Amino acid sequence: MTALGTTTSTVLSATAPFDLASSLRAMESFAPCSGDQLVTAGRARRAFLHPSDPTRAVVAEVTARDDGLPGVALTVFSDGELRPGETEAVGDRVSDWLSLRDDRATFLRMARADPAMTSILATTEGLHQVRFASFTEAAVFYTLVHHSAHWFAKAYKRRLLTDHGPHGIVDGVRYAAFPPMSTLVALGVKGLTPYASNTLSARRVHAVLTALSSLDEHRLRTAPADEVYDTLLSVRGIGPFTAHALLLRALGHPDRAPLEMRQHLTSAESVYGTPAPSPAELREWYGATIGWWAYTVRTALDWLDQDRRAAARSARSPGRAPRTPYLLRQTKGELSTSLTATTRPAPPAPALHAAAPHDDHPAAHAS
Numbered sequence: 001m002t003a004l005g006t007t008t009s010t011v012l013s014a015t016a017p018f019d020l021a022s023s024l025r026a027m028e029s030f031a032p033c034s035g036d037q038l039v040t041a042g043r044a045r046r047a048f049l050h051p052s053d054p055t056r057a058v059v060a061e062v063t064a065r066d067d068g069l070p071g072v073a074l075t076v077f078s079d080g081e082l083r084p085g086e087t088e089a090v091g092d093r094v095s096d097w098l099s100l101r102d103d104r105a106t107f108l109r110m111a112r113a114d115p116a117m118t119s120i121l122a123t124t125e126g127l128h129q130v131r132f133a134s135f136t137e138a139a140v141f142y143t144l145v146h147h148s149a150h151w152f153a154k155a156y157k158r159r160l161l162t163d164h165g166p167h168g169i170v171d172g173v174r175y176a177a178f179p180p181m182s183t184l185v186a187l188g189v190k191g192l193t194p195y196a197s198n199t200l201s202a203r204r205v206h207a208v209l210t211a212l213s214s215l216d217e218h219r220l221r222t223a224p225a226d227e228v229y230d231t232l233l234s235v236r237g238i239g240p241f242t243a244h245a246l247l248l249r250a251l252g253h254p255d256r257a258p259l260e261m262r263q264h265l266t267s268a269e270s271v272y273g274t275p276a277p278s279p280a281e282l283r284e285w286y287g288a289t290i291g292w293w294a295y296t297v298r299t300a301l302d303w304l305d306q307d308r309r310a311a312a313r314s315a316r317s318p319g320r321a322p323r324t325p326y327l328l329r330q331t332k333g334e335l336s337t338s339l340t341a342t343t344r345p346a347p348p349a350p351a352l353h354a355a356a357p358h359d360d361h362p363a364a365h366a367s
Contacts (some may be wrong), residue, residue: 020125032141
C-alpha cells in the first residue's frame, strides 16, 4: 500500500453564493457515494486518479479558504511531486465534483421569486450540487441500478472500487480512487460478472462502458445539454432514466430533469401542496435550471426532515447528551426521506395542472 506523503496546496474559486458546510453535508447524504470520502470537522478527503498515471491515486482534501472568498482550499496528497499542470488537473476534477464553477444566479433569482421556495432556500441557498467524482463511477452505478436495488448497486460499485481502484494511505487511512473506464472495459463480461447481479447485467455494464469509452468526456461536459442527452441515448443500454441521471449528477447539466418520476412529483407536492404545478409548469418557470430545482428541493426536504427528527429526539430526551454534530460524523449515508407537505402558492406559471406518469425507477436518480 502506497503512502501519499507529498503535499501540494492551492485554492479553488467558486461562484457565489457557495457554502462548503452544505457541500459536506450533501456528500454524506448522497447515498450512492456515502463513505467514499472522509468528512470530519469542516473538511473532506477523497481519492482521485493520478492525473498522469491512472494506476496511481492522489487524495484531495478540501477545507474553507483562509481569505474568506467563495471556494475551497485544496491540498493534494501524492506519492511524489506534482507538476503544476497535474495540480491544475486535480483542481479541475475537484471543481467538477463540487460544481464550484456553476453559476446559479438565474436559478436563485427564479427561486427567490417563488414564495413556496422560501424555506428551501433558507436551507440550501449556498449549496452547489455535489456530483459523482468520476463519470465512470456514475455510469457503472446507474447502469447497475437500472434493474437492481439501490443498495445492491452501491455494494457492487464499492467492490469494484476496492478490488480495482488504485489506493493510497494518508494519516493511516486508506483511500481508493474509482478505476478508469479502460480498466473496467478490459475486464470483459467475465471479469465484470462478480460485480453484477448476473451475466446479463455484466454484459450490459460492459456494453455501456465500451460505448462511452469512445466518446469525448470533455465534449459531454461542455456541449449543449440536448445534444449530450441524445448522444447518451444513442448508447445501447442507456435509456431516458440513465441519460438524465448522467446528465445532471455526473456531467453537471441542469437543463433537463425527469420531473414525471414519482420522487419529483412527491417533492413538488411537498413544496407547493396539492395540486402541485405540473412538470410542464415547473419547466416553464425554471427553464434551463430545472435540474437544479429538482436537486435543491430534494436535498432541502431531506435535510429539513433530518433536522425535524433530530429536534423531536432532543425534545423527548432533554437530559440526554447531544449527538455528535452532523459534519463530525461519518455516516453510512442510507438516509430515508420522509417529506413533510407545506401548502404554498405555485410559481407564476400556466394554471393548468395535468397528472404525469410515474417512472419505473424512482429511488436512484436523486440525492
